[in-house]
Amino acid sequence: MALTGVLRPGHVQIRVLDLDEGVHHYRDIMGLEETGRDAEGRVYLRGWDERDHHSIVLRQADRAGLDFFGFKVADEHTLNRLEAEVRDWGLATQRIPAGDLLETGERVRFEIPSGHQIELYAHKTFKGSPLGQKDPAPYSSRMDNGIAPMRFDHALLYGPNVDKVLDLFTKVLGFHLAEYVTLPDSDVKGALWLACSNKAHDIAFVIHPEPGKLHHVSFYMESIDRVFRAADIMAAHNVKVDIGPTRHGITRGGTIYAWDPSGNRFETFSGGNTTYPDLPPIAWTWEGLGEGGGLDVAHRKMHETFLTVVT
Amino acid sequence: MALTGVLRPGHVQIRVLDLDEGVHHYRDIMGLEETGRDAEGRVYLRGWDERDHHSIVLRQADRAGLDFFGFKVADEHTLNRLEAEVRDWGLATQRIPAGDLLETGERVRFEIPSGHQIELYAHKTFKGSPLGQKDPAPYSSRMDNGIAPMRFDHALLYGPNVDKVLDLFTKVLGFHLAEYVTLPDSDVKGALWLACSNKAHDIAFVIHPEPGKLHHVSFYMESIDRVFRAADIMAAHNVKVDIGPTRHGITRGGTIYAWDPSGNRFETFSGGNTTYPDLPPIAWTWEGLGEGGGLDVAHRKMHETFLTVVT
Amino acid sequence: MALTGVLRPGHVQIRVLDLDEGVHHYRDIMGLEETGRDAEGRVYLRGWDERDHHSIVLRQADRAGLDFFGFKVADEHTLNRLEAEVRDWGLATQRIPAGDLLETGERVRFEIPSGHQIELYAHKTFKGSPLGQKDPAPYSSRMDNGIAPMRFDHALLYGPNVDKVLDLFTKVLGFHLAEYVTLPDSDVKGALWLACSNKAHDIAFVIHPEPGKLHHVSFYMESIDRVFRAADIMAAHNVKVDIGPTRHGITRGGTIYAWDPSGNRFETFSGGNTTYPDLPPIAWTWEGLGEGGGLDVAHRKMHETFLTVVT
Amino acid sequence: MALTGVLRPGHVQIRVLDLDEGVHHYRDIMGLEETGRDAEGRVYLRGWDERDHHSIVLRQADRAGLDFFGFKVADEHTLNRLEAEVRDWGLATQRIPAGDLLETGERVRFEIPSGHQIELYAHKTFKGSPLGQKDPAPYSSRMDNGIAPMRFDHALLYGPNVDKVLDLFTKVLGFHLAEYVTLPDSDVKGALWLACSNKAHDIAFVIHPEPGKLHHVSFYMESIDRVFRAADIMAAHNVKVDIGPTRHGITRGGTIYAWDPSGNRFETFSGGNTTYPDLPPIAWTWEGLGEGGGLDVAHRKMHETFLTVVT
Structure with a gap:
């Protein structure tokens, strides 16, 4: 295969x-x-x-x-x-x-x-999808049930030893590094976007002193229009938004970061780069992550919550 | 990997x-x-x-x-x-x-x-993209230069011995069968959508008596909006459209089929299912391909050109 | 006012x-x-x-x-x-x-x-909308209930004496002529798009021998994406589509023409020009209506049903 | 008329x-x-x-x-x-x-x-548009030249005596009040969205002690997708964004507020309510403007710059 x-x-x-x-x-x-x-x-x-x-x-x-x-x-x-x-x-x-x-x-x-x-x-x-597996239906009302993401897409995790994580995921688990961020004035990779497919990423890591932390769980939306609709529905239900709607420079995906009632961050995400293991990873500097729009294309700044709020 | x-x-x-x-x-x-x-x-x-x-x-x-x-x-x-x-x-x-x-x-x-x-x-x-590889730019005017597809995405080829092609691509070349169509009143697979990634497909085949034929070369667009824009630009340049804008039931992608000046069909395509080798392929009957909207969700019919016009 | x-x-x-x-x-x-x-x-x-x-x-x-x-x-x-x-x-x-x-x-x-x-x-x-009139809600599930048009937008009517209709609507009822089509090799206006607002049109007429005929009743959608979603839902319910999804050159709106179970044509329409009474109407020739994409930008042809199927 | x-x-x-x-x-x-x-x-x-x-x-x-x-x-x-x-x-x-x-x-x-x-x-x-006035073209590259708004749409102005402005615009100039915001714990209208058409608004005012101030000049975009593209182009040119992309609850339009090099705020705006003079205006409380998402549906908060930064 x-x-x-x-x-x-x-x-x-x-x-x-x-x-x-x-x-x-x-x-x-x-x-x-x-x-x-x-x-x-x-x-x-x-x-x-x-x-x-x-x-x-x-x-x-x-x-x-x-x-x-x-x-x-x-x-x-x-x-x-x-x-x-x-x-x-x-x-x-x-x-x-x-x-x-x-x-x-x-x-x-x-x-x-x-x-x-x-x-x-x-x-x-x-279990199959609501559209069915044989001559599938073109539409199901489940596609408009609430925010209605297509799928759980990836998670971003925070913890130490990101260099070892990179070694494990690429050498043992067969992932490729799609994009990364180096720490300020350094060549050390402090953030990794890793894919086992040609999706923009399947899992990501950011270096952090405390181990085992969750930054966000991400859900995939069909389009920017659907990301905007997600914001409307979040607002209708008082879901607290962290960042967005905006585009990440990293992955080029459309995004909203928001919090569930327990304080876990989740993302509604759309688009995103197509990646392959033979292509060199896209390299972001620390300034690129912030002022370069790696995190937030529209606002080109580091959001403090991005680095500090995890569960 | x-x-x-x-x-x-x-x-x-x-x-x-x-x-x-x-x-x-x-x-x-x-x-x-x-x-x-x-x-x-x-x-x-x-x-x-x-x-x-x-x-x-x-x-x-x-x-x-x-x-x-x-x-x-x-x-x-x-x-x-x-x-x-x-x-x-x-x-x-x-x-x-x-x-x-x-x-x-x-x-x-x-x-x-x-x-x-x-x-x-x-x-x-x-060669890299116009956005660059380090702290890439968020926009390049190349993204709006003409129809401006992101990439060559796949091709649909017509010829005989589709069963042997399936065997070769899945057993030897490592593709998985994402979707297929069976011939009328038959279990014989007459059309194949094959992926070597988790894209909707990377190559596709339809059974046809004449060998070595091209049905279309496909170009990937970011969104349905961009497919519509492609139609506007085709019209502005008298590019002859075959089918669409519509959605294929097969792949769920947005599509326009049109012809280049030599009569080669090309496609502007957006979206499309995410596929994996462990998931059973989606099965379409011959009726599903036509009246079931496999080819054209909006019109739910076989278009004669789909089966007859190839180069 | x-x-x-x-x-x-x-x-x-x-x-x-x-x-x-x-x-x-x-x-x-x-x-x-x-x-x-x-x-x-x-x-x-x-x-x-x-x-x-x-x-x-x-x-x-x-x-x-x-x-x-x-x-x-x-x-x-x-x-x-x-x-x-x-x-x-x-x-x-x-x-x-x-x-x-x-x-x-x-x-x-x-x-x-x-x-x-x-x-x-x-x-x-x-009666107010489901969003309410005071601090309105950002979302209601009614916005995704079926095809879910925003509003009845306009109708296109077929009948004789279009010149007199133009006189009545512009001289008496205060409409302005937004766009029109002249008959083949003629200066006679055979089709009229009339607005009493700055919408693309509020009512339209096409010359036709039989009086009192309905071509279509139109419903307004927020976006091209929503027009495509309408096609998916039509397909899921075996609603018969006439033309589209495409863009009308006339009005520049996104469109699907389809039929209700009684054979009345309806439209799901998006976008459309902004019009004003002081601007000269956009003039379409008969060829412009057909090959010029006035009816169907993508296919640039007259569809026979456009001229013949009315209720 | x-x-x-x-x-x-x-x-x-x-x-x-x-x-x-x-x-x-x-x-x-x-x-x-x-x-x-x-x-x-x-x-x-x-x-x-x-x-x-x-x-x-x-x-x-x-x-x-x-x-x-x-x-x-x-x-x-x-x-x-x-x-x-x-x-x-x-x-x-x-x-x-x-x-x-x-x-x-x-x-x-x-x-x-x-x-x-x-x-x-x-x-x-x-002067006409680049598409032409007779059998207009379906596309012009001007539609993708930079951010490429369709038109200057409206402006939001800050100054005193908003009650008198309302009287002048509605009683003399023929505008209708489409939406308004009342001041905290008050029935006094402190912000007005006024239309002379059935657009969401043609001019707007917010009460402010200093006379003659500009909050923003607004440009109309076809879709949310185009608002997102505007953000990409702003980022590519280091245009400083104030708020957005988001939706205004007021007008329901998609929006980005940003600043020109002289510090004048401008907006890229899409969608927006259809308004009529016979319909009661939509009423927003001061809390509705902030926490109710009147300004920013996604973030449901007052942005300090909204009230303080004008030119």
């Missing part, structure tokens, strides 16, 4: 301070489809264009943030191979039994040097 | 009946950038978001159509491996020396059972 | 062959809001951005078509003045009592030389 | 600190067409969809701001009538001779109670 190994972001488990409030936000305002609840009380959701059983899992907890981020890999063989390679690289791995997450096979979990729990798995039940 | 083997559609060589007329069309109306001419008189062009030296090569000839379609592969090792595997599969391969196409390394060429010349190559000079 | 006299298209009464089918089309697929039914069984509807009680009235009848087209005028004084001027111009007028249409004041009706029943009225109950 | 009296915003004369810098901004970055220069050194410009000779006049001066705002009226008779009515209302009027502004007839000027110079005129040379 040309697209093999790690295929795509498959699931994230998000901690919310109040489950009902979290479900209201992600199901009723975002408009994700609730596809299940498990015995632990976790709630499973997905975007209208997703085919697997779920991508977003909400867990009630005392503090907000991300429990883990799971990638779908091509098959069991790949799962076993990558587990061995991750161990060879020096990380302990753990097997989470099939069924721990609804409709999901055995998962290989490991803590990466930034302090995040990353998972790989080879199976999640195919 | 998660994205490995065959990476992307890299170049097509299109035959035009009059070179000046062809250059006027692709450079001045489409707005592609001319990046070179070679000793044989061929003209090299590319879209504003492409990073390699060229993607479209125009050659003056007595009849229109496609000389060959080349894919960029990950590296020399991959080129050699795929050459061997293509031979093992039963096709003769030929090496075209480096430099035959400007700024392009050695190419491995073979005729596939549909009668098309397919090429693989590992090197084409990286 | 700068905007005075005849203010806007206020209502049309459309004949449908089966009321339930008609209501299903206009309320459930188009997504208009049903605001009332009267003792005669007529059903009243409106778009989400309309503030008056209704704009579309459906009446079950043996044949499709338009019963009448009513304009809201500024006040009672204007109604009386215009009634007198219409009589002076040579037409008989009739008063329809208040309450004949729900929530609507007395109407002055007259048959214009093209054979259409035109009405003027000064009162229709203000 | 239904659209009569004052027809539209016709011209504004903007003071810039450096003419070359101002011309670079408005002609090369904004992409307005330069249509003339006069003996005083003033530069005349217009948007691509404007038909009159110019709408923006730049004058070099020691301080930024607005010299005057002129409205096109229907004809000489209207000019004379309105002059008399403005005098009757209590203002002194002055006649500026024809030719003082290039291609412009005699102007009637008066200072309104907010301290702004308002002008009326009946003649400005019709």
Whole structure:
């Protein structure tokens, strides 16, 4: 296969301070489809264009943030191979039994040097989209249910040891570096946008002293028009916006950053560069990230919250 | 690498009946950038978001159509491996020396059972985009130069032995089948949309008695708005439109089919499904292709030209 | 007032062959809001951005078509003045009592030389929009209910004596001619786009031997994106499309022409020129209407249905 | 005429600190067409969809701001009538001779109670648009020349005596009040959006202690997509953005506020409500203007610059 190994972001488990409030936000305002609840009380959701059983899992907890981020890999063989390679690289791995997450096979979990729990798995039940799989329908009202993102697209994570994370993701997990930011007056890469596909990115990291932090979980929208519509719906429901609507210079995507009721940041994102592993990554200086519009094309400035507010 | 083997559609060589007329069309109306001419008189062009030296090569000839379609592969090792595997599969391969196409390394060429010349190559000079590679600019007037597609995206080819083509592309070249159409009252796949990435497709085939035919070469636009703008510019230059603006049910992309002055069909295309090799392909019946809107969501009918006009 | 006299298209009464089918089309697929039914069984509807009680009235009848087209005028004084001027111009007028249409004041009706029943009225109950009138909400799910046009925008009517209609609308009713088409090899204006505002048009006429015919009733969409979404929803409900999505050269609006279940054509329309009475009208030749893209920018041809299919 | 009296915003004369810098901004970055220069050194410009000779006049001066705002009226008779009515209302009027502004007839000027110079005129040379007036072209590259607004749309002015301004514009000049904001804990209208057409507004006022101030001059864009593109071009040229891209709750228009090199704020604006004189104005409270999203739907807050930075 040309697209093999790690295929795509498959699931994230998000901690919310109040489950009902979290479900209201992600199901009723975002408009994700609730596809299940498990015995632990976790709630499973997905975007209208997703085919697997779920991508977003909400867990009630005392503090907000991300429990883990799971990638779908091509098959069991790949799962076993990558587990061995991750161990060879020096990380302990753990097997989470099939069924721990609804409709999901055995998962290989490991803590990466930034302090995040990353998972790989080879199976999640195919559920199909509301448009259907044979002579699919041209429209479903789910496409306009709340903000109605197409899919969970990526997450941006904050933590230390970004250099080691880069080594792990590119040397072991098969990602390519799509764009990066160097620290002020330095060649050190302080922020990474990594892709296992030709999307603009599938996961991203920013260097940060505290490990295991979540900057945002991102949801994909069809167009700038839909990003604007998302802002209207956020406003109608008093969802607090951080940045945007604007364009990121990095990825060239349209964006709004906003917060869920627990303080987890999420993004509604559209467009974005097409990337390939043979193309050199796009390089941003620290000034480029701020005044160069890497973060915010319209305002060309660093927003303080970008560097400081994480969960 | 998660994205490995065959990476992307890299170049097509299109035959035009009059070179000046062809250059006027692709450079001045489409707005592609001319990046070179070679000793044989061929003209090299590319879209504003492409990073390699060229993607479209125009050659003056007595009849229109496609000389060959080349894919960029990950590296020399991959080129050699795929050459061997293509031979093992039963096709003769030929090496075209480096430099035959400007700024392009050695190419491995073979005729596939549909009668098309397919090429693989590992090197084409990286030229960068007008936005630049370090702290890239947010805008270039090249983005509004004529129709201004972002890139050559894919081609749809017509010929016999589509079943063998499917076998070759999926078993040897690492593509996955994203969508297909079965022939009337049959399980036989008569049309294939194949991807080596998670794009909606990178190449497509429709069964046809005559070998080696071109249905269209496709150019990627950012949005439906830009597809509409393309129609305005086509009209301003008397470019003859075949179908659209409309949406294809297949791929869900926005589309216009139109003809260049030599009668080669081209497409301005936007959006399109995100595909993965582990997801079952979307299945269209013959009725789905026509009345089901697979070809034309708005008009839900087969257009006769779709099946009969090729070069 | 700068905007005075005849203010806007206020209502049309459309004949449908089966009321339930008609209501299903206009309320459930188009997504208009049903605001009332009267003792005669007529059903009243409106778009989400309309503030008056209704704009579309459906009446079950043996044949499709338009019963009448009513304009809201500024006040009672204007109604009386215009009634007198219409009589002076040579037409008989009739008063329809208040309450004949729900929530609507007395109407002055007259048959214009093209054979259409035109009405003027000064009162229709203000009902407000779902966004509210004080600190209005930024979003309502009504904005995504079905095709969800903002408003009834205009109608195109077919009939004889277009020259007299022009005289009446410009000399008596205060409209300006925004654009027109001359007949082949002639200076005779065979088609008129007339505005009582600075919209692209509020009513239009095409010369036709049979009097009193309806070409289409038009609904306004926010954007080209929304016109494309309308096509998706039409397809999902087997609504038969006539022309589009495309742009009209005339008005520069985005458009789809399609048919309701009774065979009445309707349009989903976006954009459109801004017009003023002091600017010369845009002049189209007969060739401009067809090959010049006046009707269909993308295809630059006359569609036979445009001239022949009316109700 | 239904659209009569004052027809539209016709011209504004903007003071810039450096003419070359101002011309670079408005002609090369904004992409307005330069249509003339006069003996005083003033530069005349217009948007691509404007038909009159110019709408923006730049004058070099020691301080930024607005010299005057002129409205096109229907004809000489209207000019004379309105002059008399403005005098009757209590203002002194002055006649500026024809030719003082290039291609412009005699102007009637008066200072309104907010301290702004308002002008009326009946003649400005019709120059036509780049698309032409007979069988117009579907596209001109002027539509993509820089930010490329369609037209000068309106201005927002700051000054005292907003109540008197409302009386003058509605009772004498024929405008209707489309939307307004009341001051905190008060019924006093502190901000007015006024229209002489069915546009969202043609001129607006916010109460302010200092007379004769300019908040912004606004330019009309076709779509939200084009507003986003404007942000990209602003960023490419280091144009400083104040607010946006976002939507105003007031008018529902898409917007970016930014500054020209002299510190005059301008807006790129899209969409916006359709208004009519018979519909009650939309009422915003002071909280609605800020937290209610009247100014900024996405961020639902008052921006300090909105109230304090004027020229």
